[in-house]
Amino acid sequence: MQLGQFLDKKHVILDIQKLERLDCLEEILERVATDGYLRNKMKALDELIEREQLATTAIGGGMAIPHVFTDEARRPLIIMARSEEGVTFESLDGKPVHIIFVAMAPRKDKDLFINILYHLVRFLKVKENFQDIMEAKDIDGVLEVIARAKDNLLSEKLKRLVNDEVYPYRIPGTGVSP
Amino acid sequence: MKPPAKDQIVRSLRNQLLDFFRRYKLSDQTFLIIVAVIVGFLGGLGSIFFEKLIELGQHFFFEIVPHIVGNPKWLIILIPAFGAVFLAPLIYFFPAEAKSDGVPSTMEAVALRGGIIKVRTFSTRMLASAITLGSGGSAGKEGPIIQIGASIGSAVGQFFKVSGERMRVLVGCGAAAGLAAIFNAPIAGVLFALEVVLGEFSVHSFSPIVISSVVATAVSRAWLVEGSALKLPPYTLFSYWEIAFYALLGIAAGIVSVCFTKALHGAEKLFHRHAPVKTHWQPIIGGLVVGMIGFFFPQILGCAYTPILEAIQGNFLWNTLLALLVLKIIATAFTLGSGGSGGILYPCLFMGATLGAILGYAFNMLAPGIAPSAGGYALVGMGAVLGAAVQAPMAAIMMGFELTNSYTVILPLMTACVLATMVHRRLMSHSIYTQSLVDQGIDISAAREMGVLTTLTVRDVMNREVPKIPSNMPYSEVVMLCLKGQGNYLYTIDEEDNLEGVISFQDIKEFVYDDQLNGLVFARDMANRDVVYVTPDETLASSLNKFSYIDMEELPVVASDDGFRRLLGIITRSELMKIYRKEMLKRVMIES
Numbered sequence: 001m002q003l004g005q006f007l008d009k010k011h012v013i014l015d016i017q018k019l020e021r022l023d024c025l026e027e028i029l030e031r032v033a034t035d036g037y038l039r040n041k042m043k044a045l046d047e048l049i050e051r052e053q054l055a056t057t058a059i060g061g062g063m064a065i066p067h068v069f070t071d072e073a074r075r076p077l078i079i080m081a082r083s084e085e086g087v088t089f090e091s092l093d094g095k096p097v098h099i100i101f102v103a104m105a106p107r108k109d110k111d112l113f114i115n116i117l118y119h120l121v122r123f124l125k126v127k128e129n130f131q132d133i134m135e136a137k138d139i140d141g142v143l144e145v146i147a148r149a150k151d152n153l154l155s156e157k158l159k160r161l162v163n164d165e166v167y168p169y170r171i172p173g174t175g176v177s178p
Numbered sequence: 179m180k181p182p183a184k185d186q187i188v189r190s191l192r193n194q195l196l197d198f199f200r201r202y203k204l205s206d207q208t209f210l211i212i213v214a215v216i217v218g219f220l221g222g223l224g225s226i227f228f229e230k231l232i233e234l235g236q237h238f239f240f241e242i243v244p245h246i247v248g249n250p251k252w253l254i255i256l257i258p259a260f261g262a263v264f265l266a267p268l269i270y271f272f273p274a275e276a277k278s279d280g281v282p283s284t285m286e287a288v289a290l291r292g293g294i295i296k297v298r299t300f301s302t303r304m305l306a307s308a309i310t311l312g313s314g315g316s317a318g319k320e321g322p323i324i325q326i327g328a329s330i331g332s333a334v335g336q337f338f339k340v341s342g343e344r345m346r347v348l349v350g351c352g353a354a355a356g357l358a359a360i361f362n363a364p365i366a367g368v369l370f371a372l373e374v375v376l377g378e379f380s381v382h383s384f385s386p387i388v389i390s391s392v393v394a395t396a397v398s399r400a401w402l403v404e405g406s407a408l409k410l411p412p413y414t415l416f417s418y419w420e421i422a423f424y425a426l427l428g429i430a431a432g433i434v435s436v437c438f439t440k441a442l443h444g445a446e447k448l449f450h451r452h453a454p455v456k457t458h459w460q461p462i463i464g465g466l467v468v469g470m471i472g473f474f475f476p477q478i479l480g481c482a483y484t485p486i487l488e489a490i491q492g493n494f495l496w497n498t499l500l501a502l503l504v505l506k507i508i509a510t511a512f513t514l515g516s517g518g519s520g521g522i523l524y525p526c527l528f529m530g531a532t533l534g535a536i537l538g539y540a541f542n543m544l545a546p547g548i549a550p551s552a553g554g555y556a557l558v559g560m561g562a563v564l565g566a567a568v569q570a571p572m573a574a575i576m577m578g579f580e581l582t583n584s585y586t587v588i589l590p591l592m593t594a595c596v597l598a599t600m601v602h603r604r605l606m607s608h609s610i611y612t613q614s615l616v617d618q619g620i621d622i623s624a625a626r627e628m629g630v631l632t633t634l635t636v637r638d639v640m641n642r643e644v645p646k647i648p649s650n651m652p653y654s655e656v657v658m659l660c661l662k663g664q665g666n667y668l669y670t671i672d673e674e675d676n677l678e679g680v681i682s683f684q685d686i687k688e689f690v691y692d693d694q695l696n697g698l699v700f701a702r703d704m705a706n707r708d709v710v711y712v713t714p715d716e717t718l719a720s721s722l723n724k725f726s727y728i729d730m731e732e733l734p735v736v737a738s739d740d741g742f743r744r745l746l747g748i749i750t751r752s753e754l755m756k757i758y759r760k761e762m763l764k765r766v767m768i769e770s
Contacts, residue, residue, distance in 0.1 A: 117699060118694055
């Protein structure tokens with residue numbers, strides 16, 4: 001199980017317009033089609049905002065990972081958004097945020113989800129990956145970069161908990177089974 | 179095949195009685211009281227019969243046998259051993275019922291077997307004790323009569339098919355009846371049954387045991403020849419300064435009680451490990467030792483109250499008293515340690531009386547103005563040694579009070595009994611009864627925790643020190659706490675102390691070396707929100723049930739009312755398992 005498996009092609013936005021973090025989150029959820037992933041998009045957004053207000057998810061280096069455990073999510077998912085201008089996210093280093101990964105997962109997948117967050121952070125902290133995403137021409141370009149994250153998300157213990165029957169293998173970026 | 183006629187009679191009698199009880203819609207307590215009357219009556223009769231049987235034994239061994247062989251002086255050496263010959267077949271066939279003191283096995287039956295005692299215990303114990311005591315063995319008739327009474331109570335209970343707590347109460351009724359009848363001391367009988375046999379005081383068991391004790395005492399007073407029970411002279415406290423002397427007596431009594439306990443169990447071990455002959459022949463060796471002591475000091479033989487009375491009345495010199503005290507300990511240890519059948523209550527009284535008389539003389543010499551007579555010290559000493567040895571000060575105080583019939587004895591008696599009990603407890607952790615159970619590998623206080631799983635609530639065992647953290651604690655701090663903390667769990671709470679979730683160290687083990695998640699993940703994200711919890715008023719049995727389907731080492735204790743889940747403490751699986759194991763051990767023992 002790799003990061004890319006949780007990122008649907010439909011869930012990549014290259015040009016976010018809003019410049020303030022909560023507006024930006026609203027825009028992201030409005031613009032993506034989440035059928036099959038989220039039960040109630042608005043409720044999920046509310047929970048995401050609630051979490052964001054608790055403490056910022058912009059951990060510096062121009063990236064933010066807004067996330068929430070919510071049972072509105074049917075399965076773990078990632079939504080990627082890119083902003084040329086940069087969003088003010090009250091980030092830890094005070095810099096504007098250019099890459100936003102929204103992550104959501106049902107409560108039962110706590111362990112898997114924390115793994116996803118962990119791998120997202122590790123992936124984005126590599127300067128090259130960050131740069132390539134910023135320079136990608138289109139959605140396929142972004143997916144190619146993300147496909148580099150080949151680390152298996154699951155430890156041996158987690159594999160036992162979350163097997164392929166729970167989340168069947170999906171071709172990265174497509175959200176469909178081969 | 180036709181069932182035997184006896185069975186039919188028993189069955190029809192039972193059915194008629196149960197019909198009777200049902201027709202009048204008797205409550206549980208009323209039923210118990212009626213049955214307690216029956217137990218008390220039978221217990222009283224049993225004690226009369228036992229008394230007569232001992233007299234018969236004494237007549238046979240000390241009059242008929244000497245008459246046949248021509249009354250030589252040295253014969254007394256052989257009589258206890260000769261009696262032990264008759265004991266051999268009983269021990270051979272019924273080792274559990276015929277040997278030593280009956281009280282520990284009664285305690286064991288109450289604590290471990292739901293009060294079930296084999297009916298044959300009654301006859302075996304009665305015969306074995308009558309032989310030992312009749313042939314001059316140094317022991318008492320009180321221990322056996324307690325067990326005989328208890329077996330009557332158990333038999334009546336088994337006849338009415340009662341079980342559980344009610345059966346234990348009936349066994350207590352029988353024990354109280356036996357002791358009350360033979361001592362003519364109904365209150366002491368009740369307290370002894372509660373303090374020693376049942377090991378608990380409860381209102382539920384109190385009334386039936388009192389009734390049984392009253393009936394048994396009445397029966398024995400009506401039929402038993404006056405004077406057979408110990409009748410002590412009235413007591414007067416001369417000066418209140420004497421209480422200080424009685425305190426010293428109490429301390430000495432505690433030491434004597436410990437010496438006696440050690441000697442008795444030492445002798446038991448000695449015979450168990452090093453005896454040159456088989457178990458059923460061992461009482462003969464014990465009998466020979468007792469016989470030789472009895473040749474010089476016949477007072478230590480048997481269970482007559484005369485030497486005690488003489489000690490109180492001051493008929494012995496101090497050196498005789500000292501010899502009697504030491505020799506009584508040795509003789510009793512050999513009689514019972516070798517497998518003779520008898521109780522330790524009377525020997526305790528004997529030792530107490532002699533010890534008291536010795537100290538009484540000493541105090542009289544030191545301060546004749548304050549302690550004018552030794553008799554009072556002998557009286558109080560009896561209670562003190564008894565209370566210390568069986569670790570039942572209340573029963574001992576009441577016994578002394580009842581036997582002397584004077585209220586003035588109560589202050590010295592209370593002082594000495596309580597001090598003696600404390601000294602004994604300080605020097606060794608078990609009473610003379612529980613020590614022999616410990617020797618058999620039975621921890622009676624643990625066994626008494628039976629039903630503890632259903633009687634104790636979570637509140638009683640929960641640990642109030644909970645590792646709780648606010649739910650917005652950052653990842654790295656949570657990890658640090660996990661690494662530093664003692665337990666494997668952290669509980670996340672909201673601003674109002676309500677339980678939100680639980681973080682298991684197991685769950686986050688995979689990330690602990692990485693601080694990448696700092697700022698992203700908080701305690702609340704890591705916590706498992708589907709928390710199974712217990713409430714303080716739940717029984718341990720119910721929480722054990724929850725542990726059985728939850729893979730956690732501990733459960734949070736939560737006061738859950740009107741939507742709040744206030745975190746109060748935790749209850750650990752290991753603590754619960756400790757109690758559970760005791761319960762299982764008990765069941766295994768019952769089955770075997």
